[in-house]
Amino acid sequence: MRCTHCEHVVTAEKKLKRSPKGATNEHVYSRCSQYNAPDHSRIWITERTINDQFVQLFERLRVEDLEVREWLVAVIRARASAGRQQNAQHRAELERQKPRVEFKLQTLLNL
Ligand SMILES: [Zn+2]
Numbered sequence: 040m041r042c043t044h045c046e047h048v049v050t051a052e053k054k055l056k057r058s059p060k061g062a063t064n065e066h067v068y069s070r071c072s073q074y075n076a077p078d079h080s081r082i083w084i085t086e087r088t089i090n091d092q093f094v095q096l097f098e099r100l101r102v103e104d105l106e107v108r109e110w111l112v113a114v115i116r117a118r119a120s121a122g123r124q125q126n127a128q129h130r131a132e133l134e135r136q137k138p139r140v141e142f143k144l145q146t147l148l149n150l
Contacts, residue, residue, distance in 0.1 A: 040069070040089075042071035042072075042073065044071065044079060044080055045071060045073050045076070045079065047071055047072045047073045048071075048072045049069050049070065049071055049072070049084075050069065050070065050071075050072050051067050051068065051069045051086070052067070052068055052069075052070075053065055053066070053067055054066045054067075054068060066085070066086070067085075067086040068083040068084065068085060068086070069083070069084045069085075069086070069089060070082065070083050070084070
């Protein structure tokens, strides 16, 4: 996704908010990577707003040919699956590195 103001990449961040009853809710907000640049809008967009924009976009994309439509669905599913596998591998690698980083941090704190 790209920013409509400057064309830079839009990034998402998870925020945890505690409700008055004590429950923790996770929210995802997106903003332009140039959010802090001078004269740039300081807008955060909710995940719901982005989802609604995608729904509006997909509603305009109508593929009449059944074969093309099925191919498109297969490609989207394959890419989503590959993305999930890549995320899982990245997470596993981070989890593998975590004890070593924590050990180094503890060592530095003990100096
Ligand atoms: Zn921007």
